[in-house]
Amino acid sequence: MSEDTNLPKPERIPFFQRMLDNPFLLLFIGVAMPTVFYTLWGVMEVATIPIAK
Amino acid sequence: MAQFRVCPDSGFYFDRSAESLMKVNAVAGVVSLLIAGILALGVILTRWQDVHLLPADLFYQVLTAHGINALIFWVIFFEIAVLYFASSTLLRSRLAAPGWAWAGFALMVIGAVMNNVAVMQGNSSVMMTSYVPMQAAPHFYLGLILFAVGALIGCFVFLGTLVLAKDDKTYDGSLPLVVFGALTATIIAIFTIASGAIILVPTFLWSVGYINHIDAEMYRIIWWALGHSSQQINVAAHVSIWYLITGILFGARPMSEKVSRFAFLLYIFFLQLASAHHILVDPGVSSEWKIFNTSYAMYLAVLASMIHGLTVPGAMEVAQRSKGYTKGLFEWLRKAPWGNPVFSGFFFALVIFGFIGGITGVVMGTEQINLIIHNTIYVPAHFHATVAVGTTLTFMALTYLLIPVLFRRALFMPWMAKLQPYVFSLGMTIMILFLLGAGTLGVSRRHWDMDFTGAMLSFDYPGTAYMMVAVGGIGGVLGVVGGAMFLIVTVGSLLFGKKLEPSAGLFQGFCGLPLADSVYNVEQPPRLERAEPVEHHHDGFEAPGTFVLALALLVCFVVYYAINWDYLSSVWPIG
Amino acid sequence: MSSFQPPADRIWWQVPVGKQEIIWAGIALVWCLIMFFMMPYWHVYGKQNLSTEAYQTNAEKYGAAVEAFVEEYQTGVDEQSGMPIVTPPAGSDIYMLGRLWQWYPILNLEKGKSYRLHLSSLDWQHGFSLQPVNINLQVVPGYEMVINVAPDQAGEFTVICNEFCGIGHHTMLGKIHVKEN
DSSP states (O other), X not given: OHHHHHSOOOOOOOHHHXXXXXXXXXXXXXXXXXXXXXXXXXXXXXXXXXBXX | OOOXXXXXXXXXXXXXXXXXXXXXXXXXXXXXXHHHHHHHHHHHHHHSTXXXXXXHHHHHHHHHHHHHIIIIIIHHHHHHHHHHIIIIITTTOOOSOHHHHHHHHHHHHHHHHHHHHHHHHTSOOOTTTTOTTSOOOHHHXXXXXXXXXXXXXXXXXXXXXXXXXXXXXXXXXXXXXXXXXXXXXXXXXXXXXXXXXXXXXXXXXXXXXXXXXXXXHHHHHHHHHHHTHHXXXXXXXXXXXXXXXXXXXXXXXXXXXXXXXXXXXXXXXXXGGGGGGGSTTSTTOOHHHHHHHHTHHHHHHHHHHHHHHXXXXXXXXXXXXXTTOOSTTTHHHHTSOTTOHHHHHHHHHHHHIIIIIIHXXXXXXXXXXXXXXXXXXXXXXXXXXXXXXXXXXXXXXXXXXXHHHTSOBOOSSHHHHHHHHHHHHHHHHHHHHHHHHHHHTTOBSSOSOTTOTTOSSOXXXXXXXXXXXXXXXXXXXXXXXXXXXXXXXXXXXXXXXXXXXXXXXXXXXXXXXXXOGGGOOBSSOOOBOOOOOOOOOOSXXXXXXHHHHHHHHXXXXXXXXXXXXXXXXXXXXXX | OGGGSOOSSXXXXXSOOXXXXXXXXXXXXXXXXXXXXXXXXXXXXXXXXXXXXXXXXOHXXXXXXXXXXXXXXXXXXXXXXXXXXXOOOTTSEEEEEEETTEEESEEEEETTOOEXXXXXXXXXXXXXXXXXXXXXXXXXXXXXXXXXXXXXXXXXXXXXXXXXXXXXXXGOEEEEEEEOO
């Protein structure tokens, strides 16, 4: 036990590195971004085109 | 029973089931390329007006099959092989759920065959885009859906293998850069395939009569989330392979792990927004949506590509300089192994992708400039620079690397392999440049007859347009010759190449069977250690030659961009 | 060979980045921003910006609107094709439709005048490609787009279809004549 406490504390891994090391977080981002900005926004644009008189 | 073999030449560890799956997927990809290549000849020899080979119906049929086989089946089959290589071989891990991987492969093959049969039967000549309300036979869509489901399973097997490797602690630290790039490709693939399902499943139901209307504009928006993103999978995949090839050939290490990974992160965030490139002259979509999406937010994915454009050759330059090729700006490049098709294929792919494919892509994806380019033959010229050279030639280069390593065969007719990247690049570059020119003159894509035979009205293209398409045709034929050389070397190697392993029999070469049991003699490969530490010194320019090349790219980019705005400003004012 | 090995440093995010990459990324970012702002800039100062005015419609409704337009302003018949030639007043709403396989009707316009051009398709998707000017628009059934055009050249212009629309696709042509005023 005492040996453990004497070891130097491992340096904290920075936020960006933790994010880049997390495949499933990246998967979420990579699917959510285009779904929201491209697909959903685009579909809304088309759905709100007014009807011709 | 031991699960792994080690390749004595490369030191890569192959998992038995992953190895078979890589082989079958790569072979299925090459078969698709063979079909696409033969059909390419029909397309180019018909567009070339002096030859005008095929009748209209056959031309559109051939063009549909060429597009789907080249842009979907060839690249995605090969990419699945790359994903298994990156996750299992590079990480020294067992492949997760090989049974599922085989099921996925079976679905992909059934889907690809079904779709090709539908097109061959003649009532599904709807182009790769299959825009509604033009209708194809139901099994045209069903084939694509099955193929997509199979590919999706492949993506999950890749992710599962990442988890498995982490749990088994087969490597130390973060994922290697190449695997991280493959992860980027997988993420893009999952979005792509999900979009495909959202639009193709209702379209299939419409083709069998369960749904009576598919909105044409909705279809366009969602279909392009499939159609364009599928090509972004290629970008992420081939950039990763560039890092792999420079690592293997030169022992190059990334100039900065942080910069290269951050560039991939920008791809994950922004690359797929570019599906909007196809919707820029559509009715009713707001300029805000167009500008935001067509520019990948603020061209942040272009920024990523420009960064890779520096760091890929830069890593190679640093490695070469450390070996003593330090004379002047470019000795490192002059003394590169130009006779090795793995290198020449990679390097031509990099240059043509960046200088031609990248620049034309950004220019024509500019909201307003798209008005003078949309649906002209400029568009296929652009994506032949990105996919048919950038991606395809990279995959060809990797194949030359994998034939000895994965299939344990020596290259058949190595002199032909040596020449192949030169012939293919030259032919394709001629074709691309001249078709870009023809597109600027207004020549239409997907068009059987520049003479408009049988039309009630008439129109004459300028003579230059005919000349440009004809020269493009000559280049295209040369490109097909280059493609055939690749196929001769590849198929020849598998059938007749010298066996590097006594057990590498005929069928073990290409039918997906692993090598004989005796070759698998490693229970568990040693853990993949972190790279050797190096001193980080950042006082000067480590890769000045690459920096000059990057500046040359920028100058071409700026000049060409300005020329196109100038051209746009000369057409009729519209608003 | 570390491109396919894990990074050498456990905390690679904090390894300082070389000067060369920083400079290049900076230059590239500036260029990317210039390209981004070119698009809104052109909306303000450029003369070629596609209108986003559009309406949901259908073949019957749009076909009837085009027929009414032809009836009102028809001034002749084209001998070659038998298609009506329509001469609308400057500044008015003008109509063209795409169908298998023609652009209908033939329009007579005046140079330097602005028109509101309505475009839609009665059947499949078509590509409105004005030659040799080289303006290209996607024409989608069910949607009527309205764009302002102001021809600044006189002469005969041809509309080609550049979206694949079946076996007669290559015969699908239309005409716009622009007269000097």
